[in-house]
Amino acid sequence: MKLPELSEDCSRCAALCCVAYSFAEHEDFAILKSADTPCPNLGEDFRCSIHAELKPQGFGGCVAYSCAGAGQRVTQELFGGETWRDDPDLLPHMTRALRVLRPIHEALLILQEAAALPLPNYLSRKCAELTDALCPEAASSVWDFTEEHVQGALEELPGFVELLAPFATPRD
Ligand code: SF4
DSSP: OOOOSSSOOOGOOTTTTHHHHHHHSSSOOOSSSSSSSTTBBBBSSSOOGGGTTTTTTTHHHHHHHOOHHHHHHIIIIITTTTOOTOOGGGHHHHHHHHHHHHHHHHHHHHHHHHSSSSSOHHHHHHHHHHHHTSOOOTSSHHHHHHSHHHHHHHHHHHHHHHHHHGGGOOOO
């Protein structure tokens, strides 16, 4: 089992987060946008044209967002480095893949933190079991991540996290 990269590398992504999600009125975005629609601030080079002033321009949601490495994985591993600009037909497939992989990567980050806690054996074993289930072998398409055992592990995570409370060190 090999853990994927769990921090974002936008230089190897096709700006999927700037396309995949909707911006709703109640959220921290200055404009409304539908899912699967490129943000108007996104440049042709996949860079944000207002990156240096996201917060003052009302895009705090972009500052707070992290794909936990799912974006570059989708772009490079599942789509071989192709982009939705090279082939617009790829857009809904790439964005769906991001929406599937991001929660998995976020779950792996939580499990990584859990693994560093002084857990009793049964919880350490559960932590390793969930991590393993979320890292399907030789995954090459989004379908590998929608398999029942992967999604089942994701559903089990909140219950597992509740069991960690007695072992978590309070932060200062
Ligand atoms: S404002 Fe910039 S970072 Fe936010 S979605 Fe648009 S292009 Fe992406």
